[in-house]
Amino acid sequence: MQAFLISAVLLGLLVAIGIAAIVAVRSWWLQSGSDHGDWESSLVGYKNLRDKGVLSEEEYRKISTLVEPHVRRDAKEPDRLQRPGLS
Numbered sequence: 627m628q629a630f631l632i633s634a635v636l637l638g639l640l641v642a643i644g645i646a647a648i649v650a651v652r653s654w655w656l657q658s659g660s661d662h663g664d665w666e667s668s669l670v671g672y673k674n675l676r677d678k679g680v681l682s683e684e685e686y687r688k689i690s691t692l693v694e695p696h697v698r699r700d701a702k703e704p705d706r707l708q709r710p711g712l713s
Contacts, residue, residue: 669693
């Protein structure tokens with residue numbers, strides 16, 4: 627009887643750890659997925675820094691050269707939630 631209780635407790639702990647791992651990975655996955663489409667707002671933020679004088683024009687051009695391919699790529703990808711033919 628004691629061995630059964632110990633086995634049941636260990637199984638319960640393993641299941642709880644597995645569920646916690648799945649929730650953590652899912653949370654991380656959803657968060658990282660939402661961060662990928664944020665390039666455009668980042669570029670706007672850098673533009674504001676340039677306008678305030680924090681960044682020079684040359685620094686802003688270098689940053690925008692790095693960021694713009696991501697903005698264009700994200701603009702070409704269709705929205706994952708939107709279905710073709712529906713508006």
